[in-house]
Amino acid sequence: MATAEHETAPPQRRELKISDEVAIQLIDMHKWYGEFHVLKDINLTVYRGERIVICGPSGSGKSTMIRCINRLEEHQQGQIIVEGVELTNDIKQIDQIRREVGMVFQHFNLFPHLTVLENLTLAPIWVRKTPKDEADRTAMKYLERVKIPEQADKFPGQLSGGQQQRVAIARSLCMNPKIMLFDEPTSALDPEMIKEVLDVMIELAEEGMTMLCVTHEMGFARTVANRVMFMDGGEIIEQNEPEEFFNNPQSERTKLFLSQILSH
Amino acid sequence: MADATTKHEPGEHPDLPAPTASTGIIGWLRANLFSSPVNSLFTILFAALLIWLVPKLLNWAFFDAVWTGSSAKDCLTSPDAACWAFVSTRWSQFMYGLFPEAERWRPDVVGAVLVLALVPIMFERVQFARLVRGAAFVLGPIFVVLLYFAFAGDGVQAWPFKLIILSLVVVALVAAQAAYPRLRRWLVGFLMFVFPIVAFLLLLGLSNDAVQAWPYWLMGLSAVALALMALLPRHAKLTDWSMRVSVALVILFVIWGLALPSNWTVGLIYGVGAAQSQGPTVIIAIAAVLTLLPIVVVVALLLAPRTRSGALDRFVLLCILVGILAFFGNMLLIQAWDPIRGDSPPWAMAIAPAAFAVAALAPWGYDRNAGLPGRIALALAPLYLLIAYWVLFGPPDFFNLGMLDWQANTVPFFRGVQGVLPYVETPLWGGLMLTLVVALTGIVASLPLGIVLALGRRSNMPIIRTISVVFIEFWRGVPLITVLFMATVMFPLFLPEGVTFNQLLRALIGVALFSSAYMAEVVRGGLQAIAKGQYEAADALGLSYWKSMRLVILPQALKIVIPGIVNTFIGLFKDTTLVGIIGLFDLLGIVQAGLTDQKWLAPNVPYTGYVFAAFSFWIFCYGMSRYSQYMERKLDTGHKR
DSSP: OOOOSOSSSOSSOOOOOOOSSEEEEEEEEEEEETTEEEEEEEEEEEETTOEEEEEOOTTSSHHHHHHHHTTSSOOOEEEEEETTEEOOSOHHHHHHHHHHEEEEOTTOOOOTTSOHHHHHHHHHHHTSOOOHHHHHHHHHHHHHHTTOGGGTTSOGGGSOHHHHHHHHHHHHHTTOOSEEEEESTTTTSOHHHHHHHHHHHHHHHHTTOEEEEEOOOHHHHHHHOSEEEEEETTEEEEEEOHHHHHHSOOSHHHHHHHHHHHOO | OOOTTSOOOTTOOOOOOOOGGGSHHHHHHHHHTSSSHHHHHHHHHHHHHHHHHHHHHHIIIIISOBOSOSSHHHHTTSTTSOBHHHHHHTHHHHHHBTOOGGGTHHHHHHHHHHHHHHHHHHTTTOOHHHHHHHHHHHHHHHHHHHHHHHHHSSSOOSHHHHHHHHHHHHHHHHHHHHHOHHHHHHHHHIIIIIHHHHHHHHHHOBOHHHHHTHHHHHHHHHHHHHHHHHHOOTTOOTTSHHHHHHHHHHHHHHHHHHSOTHHHHHHHHHHHHHHHTTOOHHHHHHHHHHHHHHHHHHHHHHHSOOOSHHHHHHHHHHHHHHHHHHHHHHHHHHHHHHHHHTOOOTHHHHHHHHHHHHHHHHHHHHOTTSOHHHHHHHHTHHHHHHHHHHHHHOSOOTTOOGGGHHHHHHOHHHHHHHHHSBOOOGGGBEHHHHHHHHHHHHHHHHHHHHHHHHHHHTOSOHHHHHHHHHHHHHHHHSOHHHHHHHHHHTHHHHSOTTOOOOHHHHHHHHHHHHHHHHHHHHHHHHHHHSOHHHHHHHHHTTOOHHHHIIIIIHHHHHHHTHHHHHHHHHHHHHHGGGGGGGTOEEHHHHHHHHHTOGGGOOTHHHHHHHHHHHHHHHHHHHHHHHHHHHHHHHHOOSOOO
């Protein structure tokens, strides 16, 4: 991504409150795809209110790691504890965690056969058993927050990429999650649409949402993240505050990666 | 003024109208019919073909055709044209087969009810203006033709008016359900749960066996009610369809248990009499309590307030218990005094404890916090009991309950029904009616079964996957004719001695299983076309497997494969002609049978008959095809721009 210096937000960082309660804990976590060792000995503690940006070359396992957190991928060794619940094969615990963790995908993954409003209310109605009118109200509230309430009755196919991604964020928020995972939310967007999505994410961060974000938007990382993490070859190579991370990277691999994505 | 030759500053160019030669009729003709010399040649050749062919066809089918007459002699007056007299004299046979003439109102009613309920559902949320326009365009000409028929012959015919009234009511229903969306839900519920029973009862009527076996109908109903209650979703409310059906069944059940007082009053009197003559006193005491208890409970329930949903839940639960107790109490009572008359069947002794088991299981079945496997297990409880009975005492003597002869006297109600709806055995069914029965049953059964099989084939569980694959590959690999033959010749070999299985039912099952295998593969194609991201998004939102299938995956997958599904339906519809192989007379079969009639031996009669049969099939298949295109347009949400 060449768009390191977006005009996404003013350059100064805002101090946001981070609690000392643990939201997510990954302990000695390993994952294999068949024989291939994708994630090696991952140890990570995320405190409530943290905004972590994860970057790294493709194939470094960053997406796989956050997908393990809501069990879209299964880990084979170690522990993942989300909001005090350990992820095991127990379907009830998986469901419990998925209800607390929202996810936004690179390709939005909106449901094309449902209107925007129905996309937003589907899970609240069927998973949380919210009455329909209440779910509608909540959905409209979030659509207003992502600034597209007028699109409520359109189908996703009729919206632009940026609008679709904002709907996807609103869809996750409707489930009232404690944690949000973003898997390259702006990578599939045209450049002029990236800003509108990042703005929504920044707003979300300012409200104190715990966020794990796989992205190459370094401007976003500088403004919003309180921790930036670099992954390569299935390992967490380095993590630090954004200022330190960008100005004073420790490992050679990080330096190389940063020079590659910031140089042009 | 602006035209294409004027130059403009960059950014200032206005939108200009398209050149006239590329729009309008002329433009269309030029672009489509005369775009090149070869195209022009084909256009002219095709026009010539039409000019040559169409008059011939019209002459054959209409102008030279024989419209009235009563035998081959009339047909021979115009041997080079159609002889519609053959069709019109045998019309009712082609429609109903050998269905007794006095009873033909029954299939008519079934058909009318089906159309009334189905059409409004098919045209959901049609705009009123479009509806009126469409109705005027489609029905207007049809009405004119119908009116012509009404007055064409001697005297005024009634049936065209019936058809006109039916179609007007249908249009009114479509309009009504556009205004009241709830009507649609009721119609769907009616079609799914009430209509099959009504159609079955109306078409078949009540046989002596069925009258004899009514306790088993009750038992079956109780099993269905229990199963439904056990399977109810966790947060079911009284407004949910499943709840409605269960409650309806339970109420029916209670009415049958209590409102046929002949059962228990007669039983009680006999019971007391039996006790006095040193009968099995304990059983009679239990039976009497069981019989009286329900009345007490129902009275208590009627007096109790039931405003809150919790109270309602308890009400439904109690209804079930009451129903079961009332029914089995009666059975017990009956058996208690039966020995006095000298015949003591063993099954009574088995059913009594079974009744208690079921009654005791019901609360757990009703515990909606039990997991799905548990609830399924409970839903099958009645089946276990049946199997247990089978193991202990041999096959239940379903339709030959000699010892229940007395019921024929105590329940004159059923005799009354039988008077109105005498039994019409299925070998008498035939013609278009039989075709529709086979086709509709196949269509209705094959889609859900196919979906389940398709999901099974994509399951992560090896056993389920293997079962699905084996099922699909077996049924897909066997010709339908073989299936039907096997059903006739081989199937009885596997049944216990004396148990017979209706020929039509065998064909229905064969056709349904056969087409469900095709359907499964069609649906699987749709499932595979759904992007992985859709599954992941549904998972990430916390939807369970079945919910994500029902709400996210299947709606999209089925939409994609509508052409394939309808293709299978059309294939199935035409394959119904194969039931002729096993001696059933569907539309084609009955037309062919008519051709062998000595009275109608004329060269143009076979053509006429086959054209008639072909055209009848074509109308239905074309209707399905058009409807599928309509559905495709309606469900298009502009995803693939």
